[in-house]
Amino acid sequence: MVKLARNPVPKRGKFSVRTATGxxxxxxxxxxxxxxxxxxxxxxxxxxxxxxxxxxxxxDEWVMLVxxxxxxxxxxxRMRLRAGDWLLIPAHCRHRVASVSEDAVWLAVFLPSxxxxxxxxxxxxx
Amino acid sequence: MVKLARNPVPKRGKFSVRTATGxxxxxxxxxxxxxxxxxxxxxxxxxxxxxxxxxxxxxDEWVMLVxxxxxxxxxxxRMRLRAGDWLLIPAHCRHRVASVSEDAVWLAVFLPSxxxxxxxxxxxxx
Numbered sequence: 001m002v003k004l005a006r007n008p009v010p011k012r013g014k015f016s017v018r019t020a021t022g023x024x025x026x027x028x029x030x031x032x033x034x035x036x037x038x039x040x041x042x043x044x045x046x047x048x049x050x051x052x053x054x055x056x057x058x059x060d061e062w063v064m065l066v067x068x069x070x071x072x073x074x075x076x077x078r079m080r081l082r083a084g085d086w087l088l089i090p091a092h093c094r095h096r097v098a099s100v101s102e103d104a105v106w107l108a109v110f111l112p113s114x115x116x117x118x119x120x121x122x123x124x125x126x
Numbered sequence: 127m128v129k130l131a132r133n134p135v136p137k138r139g140k141f142s143v144r145t146a147t148g149x150x151x152x153x154x155x156x157x158x159x160x161x162x163x164x165x166x167x168x169x170x171x172x173x174x175x176x177x178x179x180x181x182x183x184x185x186d187e188w189v190m191l192v193x194x195x196x197x198x199x200x201x202x203x204r205m206r207l208r209a210g211d212w213l214l215i216p217a218h219c220r221h222r223v224a225s226v227s228e229d230a231v232w233l234a235v236f237l238p239s240x241x242x243x244x245x246x247x248x249x250x251x252x
Contacts, residue, residue: 008216031188062157090134111163
């Protein structure tokens, strides 16, 4: 017999903008589902994407620069970001971190689009 | 013939912690998918949940208090939050905003769990 938990337990945490010690980018998963949906805290420590590298993701990504400064490059444009600026990057929209400050901290939300994304205009047109 | 867009377009915005004028809670959807996954900016303006009201959601919710102070009540506990504190609230974990400051701004991420949530321990046990 299946028994359902009456009250699944909440969890809490503190989003720190301290970059602490260490080298290179670190990723902390704050919430995640088996289907790939997740919330991440990313500390860049000045580490831009390697030359020639592009992110090409299955998920739509909503990402906010919580602290620091950065520039994100797309195939046809570049966007400069300061703390509080956010980007909505549709799945398969190729992008890279062109530059990023030592104190940069990101909050990234990945949303797997099993259904066609409303932002991917042009997809599925005949 | 299906034509795929080569480069879906990124979108940008600024996450403001200003509560501006107005009364009562306002919700701004920053990103959303047709399946219910979404990122919201919520301005409470001191509006706690009405007496006796409980949120009982289909989605897992990751929510961070970006500015201000608040208290979130669950059936068996209460959590006080300050700016930077976040909660992971599993689907169907009943909760309400017990109190919230006038300057409170939230960032909420709703993740529909088509698959059983890893946080809903106890579910499906026989």
